[in-house]
Amino acid sequence: MVAVITLTTDFGMTDAYVAAMKGVILGINPEAKLVDICHSIRPQDIRHAAFILGTAHTFFPAGTIHMVVVDPGVGTDRRAIIISTPSAQFVAPDNGVLSHVITQSSAKGGENYADRTQIELPPGLEAVAITESKYWRSPVSPTFHGRDIFSPVAARLSLGCPASDFGEPVTSVVMLPPLHPQLTANNILVGHILHIDNFGNLITNIRNDDLSQEMTSITIEIGRQLISGMGQTYADREGLSALIGSFGYLEIAVKDGNAASLLNAEIGDEVKVRLR
Amino acid sequence: MVAVITLTTDFGMTDAYVAAMKGVILGINPEAKLVDICHSIRPQDIRHAAFILGTAHTFFPAGTIHMVVVDPGVGTDRRAIIISTPSAQFVAPDNGVLSHVITQSSAKGGENYADRTQIELPPGLEAVAITESKYWRSPVSPTFHGRDIFSPVAARLSLGCPASDFGEPVTSVVMLPPLHPQLTANNILVGHILHIDNFGNLITNIRNDDLSQEMTSITIEIGRQLISGMGQTYADREGLSALIGSFGYLEIAVKDGNAASLLNAEIGDEVKVRLR
Amino acid sequence: MVAVITLTTDFGMTDAYVAAMKGVILGINPEAKLVDICHSIRPQDIRHAAFILGTAHTFFPAGTIHMVVVDPGVGTDRRAIIISTPSAQFVAPDNGVLSHVITQSSAKGGENYADRTQIELPPGLEAVAITESKYWRSPVSPTFHGRDIFSPVAARLSLGCPASDFGEPVTSVVMLPPLHPQLTANNILVGHILHIDNFGNLITNIRNDDLSQEMTSITIEIGRQLISGMGQTYADREGLSALIGSFGYLEIAVKDGNAASLLNAEIGDEVKVRLR
Numbered sequence: 001m002v003a004v005i006t007l008t009t010d011f012g013m014t015d016a017y018v019a020a021m022k023g024v025i026l027g028i029n030p031e032a033k034l035v036d037i038c039h040s041i042r043p044q045d046i047r048h049a050a051f052i053l054g055t056a057h058t059f060f061p062a063g064t065i066h067m068v069v070v071d072p073g074v075g076t077d078r079r080a081i082i083i084s085t086p087s088a089q090f091v092a093p094d095n096g097v098l099s100h101v102i103t104q105s106s107a108k109g110g111e112n113y114a115d116r117t118q119i120e121l122p123p124g125l126e127a128v129a130i131t132e133s134k135y136w137r138s139p140v141s142p143t144f145h146g147r148d149i150f151s152p153v154a155a156r157l158s159l160g161c162p163a164s165d166f167g168e169p170v171t172s173v174v175m176l177p178p179l180h181p182q183l184t185a186n187n188i189l190v191g192h193i194l195h196i197d198n199f200g201n202l203i204t205n206i207r208n209d210d211l212s213q214e215m216t217s218i219t220i221e222i223g224r225q226l227i228s229g230m231g232q233t234y235a236d237r238e239g240l241s242a243l244i245g246s247f248g249y250l251e252i253a254v255k256d257g258n259a260a261s262l263l264n265a266e267i268g269d270e271v272k273v274r275l276r
Numbered sequence: 277m278v279a280v281i282t283l284t285t286d287f288g289m290t291d292a293y294v295a296a297m298k299g300v301i302l303g304i305n306p307e308a309k310l311v312d313i314c315h316s317i318r319p320q321d322i323r324h325a326a327f328i329l330g331t332a333h334t335f336f337p338a339g340t341i342h343m344v345v346v347d348p349g350v351g352t353d354r355r356a357i358i359i360s361t362p363s364a365q366f367v368a369p370d371n372g373v374l375s376h377v378i379t380q381s382s383a384k385g386g387e388n389y390a391d392r393t394q395i396e397l398p399p400g401l402e403a404v405a406i407t408e409s410k411y412w413r414s415p416v417s418p419t420f421h422g423r424d425i426f427s428p429v430a431a432r433l434s435l436g437c438p439a440s441d442f443g444e445p446v447t448s449v450v451m452l453p454p455l456h457p458q459l460t461a462n463n464i465l466v467g468h469i470l471h472i473d474n475f476g477n478l479i480t481n482i483r484n485d486d487l488s489q490e491m492t493s494i495t496i497e498i499g500r501q502l503i504s505g506m507g508q509t510y511a512d513r514e515g516l517s518a519l520i521g522s523f524g525y526l527e528i529a530v531k532d533g534n535a536a537s538l539l540n541a542e543i544g545d546e547v548k549v550r551l552r
Numbered sequence: 553m554v555a556v557i558t559l560t561t562d563f564g565m566t567d568a569y570v571a572a573m574k575g576v577i578l579g580i581n582p583e584a585k586l587v588d589i590c591h592s593i594r595p596q597d598i599r600h601a602a603f604i605l606g607t608a609h610t611f612f613p614a615g616t617i618h619m620v621v622v623d624p625g626v627g628t629d630r631r632a633i634i635i636s637t638p639s640a641q642f643v644a645p646d647n648g649v650l651s652h653v654i655t656q657s658s659a660k661g662g663e664n665y666a667d668r669t670q671i672e673l674p675p676g677l678e679a680v681a682i683t684e685s686k687y688w689r690s691p692v693s694p695t696f697h698g699r700d701i702f703s704p705v706a707a708r709l710s711l712g713c714p715a716s717d718f719g720e721p722v723t724s725v726v727m728l729p730p731l732h733p734q735l736t737a738n739n740i741l742v743g744h745i746l747h748i749d750n751f752g753n754l755i756t757n758i759r760n761d762d763l764s765q766e767m768t769s770i771t772i773e774i775g776r777q778l779i780s781g782m783g784q785t786y787a788d789r790e791g792l793s794a795l796i797g798s799f800g801y802l803e804i805a806v807k808d809g810n811a812a813s814l815l816n817a818e819i820g821d822e823v824k825v826r827l828r
Contacts, residue, residue: 002306006295012750013289013565016608016799019558019589023611026585030554030613033302034587035310037295043751044808056292059299059423061306072808075785142784144798147611198288199319232418233351246420247292256320256348278582282571289565309578311586313571332568335575335699337582474564475595508694509627522696523568532596532624 003158004033004064008053009146010041011069017144021069021151024137028155037066044072046096047176051195054100055247057088066101067154068092069146080130080149081173082163083121089163091154093145094129096176103178118172131167179205181273189273193265194249200258201234204271206250211273221272222252223263279434280309280340284329285422286317287345293420297345297427300413304431313342320348322372323452327471330376331523333364342377343430344368345422356406356425357449358439359397365439367430369421370405372452379454394448407443455481457549465549469541470525476534477510480547482526487549497548498528499539555710556585556616560605561698562593563621569696573621573703576689580707589618596624598648599728603747606652607799609640618653619706620644621698632682632701633725634715635673641715643706645697646681648728655730670724683719731757733825741825746801748819752810753786756823758802763825773824774804775815 005025011017018039025032037056041049049070057066064087071078071093079094085105090098096116105125121127130153133140137148153166181191181204191206202222211218211230220227220242231241234253240262245251252271253259260266281301287293294315301308313332317325325346333342340363347354347369355370361381366374372392381401397403406429409416413424429442457467457480467482478498487494496503496518507517510529516538521527528547529535536542557577563569570591577584589608593601601622609618616639623630623645631646637657642650648668657677673679682705685692689700705718733743733756743758754774763770763782772779772794783793786805792814797803804823805811812818 002302004302004306006299010750013588014590014592015747015749016589016604017749019587019608020611020798022587023558023608023613023616026554026556026587027611027613030556030585033306035295035298035302036289037292038290040290043810052292056295056299059296059303061299061303064299073787076787141798143786143795147798195291197291197293198286234419235349235352243419246296246417246423258319278578280578280582282575309582311571311574311578312565313568314566316566328568332571332575335572335579337575337579340575471567473567473569474562510695511625511628519695522693522699534595 002033003029003031004035004060005154005158006035006037006056006060006064006066007039007069008037008041008049008056008066009039009069010043010045010049011039013039017146020147024147024151025155025158028152029158032155032158035060041070044070046070046072048195049097050099050176053097054104057101058104060088062087064088065154065157066090067146067150068097069150070097071095071145074145075142079170080145081170082128082130082153082157082166083173084126084163086124089157091130091150091157094174096174098173099176102173102175116174116176119175120172126163127170127173128163129167129170132165135166181206181210187275189275191250191271191273193267193269193271196260196265196267199253200260200262201245202252202259202263202265202271203245203247204250204252206271206273208244208248211244211250211275217276219274220250220252221274222265222269225263227252278309279305279307280311280336281430281434282311282313282332282336282340282342283315283345284313284317284325284332284342285315285345286319286321286325287315289315293422296423300423300427301431304428305434308431308434311336317346320346322346322348324471325373326375326452329373330380333377334380336364338363340364341430341433342366343422343426344373345426346373347371347421350421351418355446356421357446358404358406358429358433358442359449360402360439362400365433367406367426367433370450372450374449375452378449378451392450392452395451396448402439403446403449404439405443405446408441411442457482457486463551465551467526467547467549469543469545469547472536472541472543475529476536476538477521478528478535478539478541478547479521479523480526480528482547482549484520484524484526487520487526493552495550496526496528497550498541498545501539503528554585555581555583556587556612557706557710558587558589558608558612558616558618559591559621560589560593560601560608560618561591561621562595562597562601563591565591569698572699573619576699576703577707577710580704581710584707584710587612593622596622598622598624600747601649602651602728605649606656609653610656612640614639616640617706617709618642619698619702620649621702622649623647623697626697627694631722632697633722634680634682634705634709634718635725636678636715638676641709643682643702643709646726648726650725651728654725654727668726668728671727672724678715679722679725680715681719681722684717687718733758733762739827741827743802743823743825745817745819745821745823748812748817751805752812752814753797754804754811754815754817754823755797755799756802756804758823758825760796760800763796763802769828771826772802772804773826774817774821777815779804
């Protein structure tokens with residue numbers, strides 16, 4: 001069996017950090033198949049990493065091990081964890097970076113809370129706090145657990161070692177506050193821009209499921225622009241259009257152009273949907 | 277046998293798009309060897325993609341599968357195709373992105389035409405229109421055929437499935453207008469800049485073969501600069517020099533510097549060669 | 553045995569150069585495991601490449617082959633070499649790009665010299681000048697030895713061919729002038745910034761070993777800023793801090809921020825450590 005290990009970091013590609021982790025992994029499991037998900041997470045931006053991993057991981061084969069190193073608290077007392085789902089394993093700091101993964105695996109809708117908080121793990125998921133130092137590189141650099149702790153753990157998981165080898169089970173993990181859009185009294189759904197992609201498409205936190213009625217009867221509002229109804233593809237309307245993107249989120253795009261530049265839009269900007 | 281699958285896209289490396297495609301491929305063929313050719317194609321720039329793929333593909337082993345996703349018409353009625361050459365297979369939208377590959381495989385010189393046009397496939401090449409939906413992911417996102425159609429098709433080709441499994445043969449494909457330099461009455465070859473590389477070298481559409489006479493007797497003109505004769509390497513002349521680059525195109529470079537910055541040159545700028 | 557081949561270049565990821573090399577390698581050894589160390593070396597910056605490779609290579613498994621193509625003198629009479637250490641092999645132009653690798657493998661401290669110079673290879677290392685053209689691609693482009701010479705050589709090394717197949721032994725190689733910090737009469741260690749990483753951390757040429765006394769009793773000076781004592785992690789002090797980074801160098805960082813931007817610092821800037 002080929003073991004796939006994915007890497008998601010804020011390390012960029014101009015340093016030797018990613019390569020050092022790959023070297024460590026291949027030293028333990030030379031057969032591991034390494035796939036970069038993204039190394040351009042904005043430095044220390046846990047929410048950005050949670051979104052990117054959340055959109056990518058579901059497309060990987062069962063048994064894939066996903067390692068995430070966006071870790072502003074490295075070397076402090078923040079925990080490191082392994083989360084096992086029915087289809088994959090995740091090795092990451094316990095700082096909220098797995099929030100999307102956990103929410104997607106959870107049947108019940110998220111409650112609302114304002115700040116990062118410790119929540120009980122949904123049924124079907126298991127977590128272990130990584131504490132067993134005998135599997136780590138030695139000495140451990142206080143600034144690079146990705147290389148000295150996460151990499152050897154992920155490599156050994158890929159060889160079939162059970163998660164329980166690496167520490168004790170835990171039942172709660174840190175979650176980011178959920179980003180559900182809010183429905184106002186006059187039937188307006190208020191969301192915001194989660195991510196701007198390479199094409200300048202504006203990806204919002206409003207999901208397919210939030211828009212169950214006919215798509216033609218809604219109006220989308222961003223800044224001073226109004227968009228009537230939704231398209232299917234990036235090419236089927238001139239100018240600005242709204243559509244459900246390939247990961248299931250409402251997106252705002254512009255044909256043959258860059259919506260972010262055109263609208264001078266930024267992550268966090270409000271997007272409203274007037275439902276009928 | 278190891279199956280190599282290459283990827284060329286305009287997705288950049290800051291989103292999860294490339295990773296999602298890799299995940300889909302590895303789910304079908306876990307042994308596939310994935311090689312990134314380039315993910316920095318300028319958004320929706322078919323000509324750029326055609327050039328980069330055209331320069332890269334000939335260096336890959338026989339049997340390599342090249343997947344190209346630069347696809348401004350995704351979700352419209354543009355076709356998706358598989359082209360099989362004696363040494364490789366290509367999975368791409370039928371939008372001209374394989375123009376260089378097809379021209380290189382064609383014995384006869386290109387005719388001139390002004391716009392994108394449908395041409396008959398040269399002998400030795402075979403094409404299939406991808407229509408057999410049972411091999412696709414379901415549902416297919418109207419905005420991401422790279423993930424939902426091209427990736428499963430490329431992965432199955434890498435397992436040895438024949439191209440004919442995926443649709444009916446077609447005999448003509450969309451080509452970009454050719455970019456041959458023009459020879460004027462007074463023996464001046466007029467070309468232009470095709471690509472500017474990472475070093476600022478200016479790569480023109482004038483090829484080795486267009487310059488069959490002795491290289492010392494020509495003069496190259498770009499903007500107001502004249503360059504007499506040609507060098508062999510980037511280092512053997514001070515200042516500006518002209519040489520045949522590693523892919524066979526006339527290049528303009530500057531020793532220990534950046535020709536694009538020095539000359540304020542852009543893609544499309546005219547380059548003239550005065551032949552004797 | 554899986555053969556790992558790493559690649560370090562200044563080619564960037566917007567051209568087909570890296571892909572062409574990978575294609576050539578896989579044509580010779582389809583089982584080779586290719587790992588990118590970095591393709592964002594500043595164009596033709598040998599010192600930058602030497603630093604990045606020097607920090608990355610020690611984390612790779614024994615037997616790894618490291619290929620470096622930062623090669624401003626390509627096509628001139630600069631030599632190409634294979635250096636074999638007890639744990640790895642390096643294929644590179646003989647232009648100083650392996651200086652860190654060689655220094656790390658050398659027991660004795662570096663002497664001081666001002667310019668690039670030819671030094672005798674330390675015991676335990678072996679070098680071969682690559683001259684046997686029968687293993688090269690043909691014809692060899694005078695501007696791309698990475699593809700036409702280094703790639704086929706690295707691929708054959710990864711198949712187990714001995715280095716002696718590729719040329720005659722040599723006993724001296726080109727080294728960059730060492731970058732040891734200087735100790736002044738009044739007990740100040742004067743170093744400078746070697747590298748600025750993706751987070752804006754300032755990595756100096758002052759190493760762990762240069763600071764053998766208690767870390768709390770030193771003062772670090774950069775520009776007009778003074779930093780008293782050293783931290784352990786990026787998070788354990790507000791504002792500016794100094795610490796030993798994960799590769800063993802003194803770094804200057806700022807919690808939740810970017811030290812390079814804050815201090816307007818550049819590579820080469822002086823950093824002083826006042827020892828007690």
